[in-house]
Amino acid sequence: MIVMGGSLGGMQSVQTILQALPADFALPIVIALHRPPDDEDMLTPLLRRGCALRVSEVVDKEPIEASRIYVAPADYHVLVEPDCLSLSVDERVNHARPSVDVLFESAALSCGDRSIGVILSGAGADGARGAAAIERSGGTVLVESPATAVRADMPAAALAATTASLDLPLPRIVTTLCELARKNQSGVSHAT
Amino acid sequence: MDSAITALLETVNDRTGLDFRDYAPSSLHRRIERRVVAEHVGSVAALHALVEAEPAALARLAEALTVPVTSMFRDPAFFREFRAHVAPLLRTHPFLRLWVAGCSTGQEVYSLAIALHEEGLYERSRIYATELQPATLDQAASGIYPLASMQEYTRNYQEAGGTADFSDYYFADASSAIMRPHLRNNVVFAVHNLVSDRSFNEFHLIFCRNVMIYFNRPLQQRVHDLLYDSLALWGYLGLGRSESVRFSRHEHRYEPVSERERLYRKIL
Numbered sequence: 001m002i003v004m005g006g007s008l009g010g011m012q013s014v015q016t017i018l019q020a021l022p023a024d025f026a027l028p029i030v031i032a033l034h035r036p037p038d039d040e041d042m043l044t045p046l047l048r049r050g051c052a053l054r055v056s057e058v059v060d061k062e063p064i065e066a067s068r069i070y071v072a073p074a075d076y077h078v079l080v081e082p083d084c085l086s087l088s089v090d091e092r093v094n095h096a097r098p099s100v101d102v103l104f105e106s107a108a109l110s111c112g113d114r115s116i117g118v119i120l121s122g123a124g125a126d127g128a129r130g131a132a133a134i135e136r137s138g139g140t141v142l143v144e145s146p147a148t149a150v151r152a153d154m155p156a157a158a159l160a161a162t163t164a165s166l167d168l169p170l171p172r173i174v175t176t177l178c179e180l181a182r183k184n185q186s187g188v189s190h191a192t
Numbered sequence: 193m194d195s196a197i198t199a200l201l202e203t204v205n206d207r208t209g210l211d212f213r214d215y216a217p218s219s220l221h222r223r224i225e226r227r228v229v230a231e232h233v234g235s236v237a238a239l240h241a242l243v244e245a246e247p248a249a250l251a252r253l254a255e256a257l258t259v260p261v262t263s264m265f266r267d268p269a270f271f272r273e274f275r276a277h278v279a280p281l282l283r284t285h286p287f288l289r290l291w292v293a294g295c296s297t298g299q300e301v302y303s304l305a306i307a308l309h310e311e312g313l314y315e316r317s318r319i320y321a322t323e324l325q326p327a328t329l330d331q332a333a334s335g336i337y338p339l340a341s342m343q344e345y346t347r348n349y350q351e352a353g354g355t356a357d358f359s360d361y362y363f364a365d366a367s368s369a370i371m372r373p374h375l376r377n378n379v380v381f382a383v384h385n386l387v388s389d390r391s392f393n394e395f396h397l398i399f400c401r402n403v404m405i406y407f408n409r410p411l412q413q414r415v416h417d418l419l420y421d422s423l424a425l426w427g428y429l430g431l432g433r434s435e436s437v438r439f440s441r442h443e444h445r446y447e448p449v450s451e452r453e454r455l456y457r458k459i460l
Contacts, residue, residue: 040269060405061439076434086216087402087434088219089260090219090261091261102222106222109221
């Protein structure tokens with residue numbers, strides 16, 4: 001299970017990653033990008049462009065399926081449940097709804113050491129607490145390198161809040177995700 | 193769900209009759225953790241001890257677990273679709289029964305009342321506004337909102353196709369806005385629990401928006417059963433923008449009026 005979050009500049013980073021992922025990339029990805037509350041139609045079509053995987057906005061209680069990209073709808077938080085995705089209209093967190101912390105903390109809670117968090121470019125510090133929660137639960141945190149991110153604040157805050165997160169430029173994030181997905185698949189086939 | 197939370201929810205159920213055990217675990221967990229912070233208790237177990245000792249803390253917890261944030265004319269496009277595609281057909285009925293299920297602090301109720309008023313349907317309408325928390329329902333019935341929120345509501349109202357001046361619908365004093373009594377005259381405010389109570393009438397339209405998102409799937413199914421049973425044939429169901437009948441067993445017993453805006457119509 002991969003969760004991904006960003007703010008200013010984060011959309012471009014997500015696009016770069018999604019366009020580089022192969023069609024047989026098996027892990028599901030849930031994305032929370034800060035967006036205006038009334039931006040209902042803009043984001044998801046943009047993310048769909050050039051992506052080999054199915055990209056859609058989260059519908060409440062939608063099952064989590066392999067090879068799918070789920071985008072947090074405008075003005076809702078998305079939370080990972082054990083077998084599906086939930087939405088909430090609870091108050092903003094870090095001035096944001098969707099909030100990256102809400103998504104990441106729920107992934108840590110529901111998926112534990114199987115959660116992989118990716119913090120991308122953005123202003124502010126949303127996602128830092130969530131990244132720390134993923135790390136505490138034994139999961140993996142990748143951070144877009146502040147040196148190359150459009151806005152370094154969010155990546156820098158996530159790096160400061162964690163101890164073992166990996167500081168990587170975007171192309172390395174893609175290759176690392178592919179490796180993790182491969183490991184996950186061989187792990188599954190080994191277990192079965 | 194972890195055992196400390198399960199134990200806490202059992203106490204809440206025993207003491208208040210409110211059953212949160214079939215709420216979606218992650219969002220429930222988040223709301224409980226927020227109470228742990230707000231009450232300065234440090235852990236779920238300590239929060240449990242506190243609510244057992246202090247009825248006021250129990251009430252604060254129960255309220256925090258139920259009350260979602262809402263605004264007037266949330267998702268203006270939903271109300272535009274309602275006015276364009278639903279109102280004309282509601283006009284064929286001499287008398288209308290409408291249900292706002294899980295009305296929280298009432299914003300959705302007044303939004304519907306205003307939309308009906310502007311469509312010339314309010315006089316023939318009775319709106320049932322139900323909510324499980326009596327204190328929250330009192331707030332809804334009072335129709336008093338912070339003046340500061342009127343700016344957002346006004347913008348939503350205009351985008352939702354409002355034809356008048358939104359300030360015509362409330363009186364303002366220095367800090368609050370009070371909805372005009374006319375908008376409450378045809379509203380019945382009643383305590384009703386979607387989790388445990390039954391259907392109580394047959395409706396031409398039900399709004400249940402962003403209420404079921406807090407429930408797990410089995411509970412959603414039960415509430416969907418309740419809503420389906422409470423609708424007249426050809427009655428309308430309005431859900432939140434990112435909810436769908438798709439994951440309910442009644443999927444094929446509704447036709448979309450606007451799939452995009454989650455407006456459905458009950459069919460045979």
